[in-house]
Amino acid sequence: MEKTYNSFKEIEQDLRKLNLQRKISFEQMKLVKHELKEDLQPYNWVITVLNSVKKYGILYIIRKIFK
Numbered sequence: 001m002e003k004t005y006n007s008f009k010e011i012e013q014d015l016r017k018l019n020l021q022r023k024i025s026f027e028q029m030k031l032v033k034h035e036l037k038e039d040l041q042p043y044n045w046v047i048t049v050l051n052s053v054k055k056y057g058i059l060y061i062i063r064k065i066f067k
Helices: 007-039 040-066
Strands: none
Touching: none
16 A cells, blocks of 8 residues: 655654554553463463363263263
8 A cells, every 4th residue: 555645744643653553562462472471370270170170070970970
């Protein structure tokens, strides 16, 4: 997409807009990195495993009762 500028003011405005978009994208990447770092901590893995075991353990017990 090619744009023709008519003044330096338009160029400066676009540059400011692009700079803000770049900063926003950078902050979003930092947030994703932080969330990924938290998700990969062993504590969160243990909680996930325990929840799965609890869920399937209860289902297993219920099936044993009704058989």
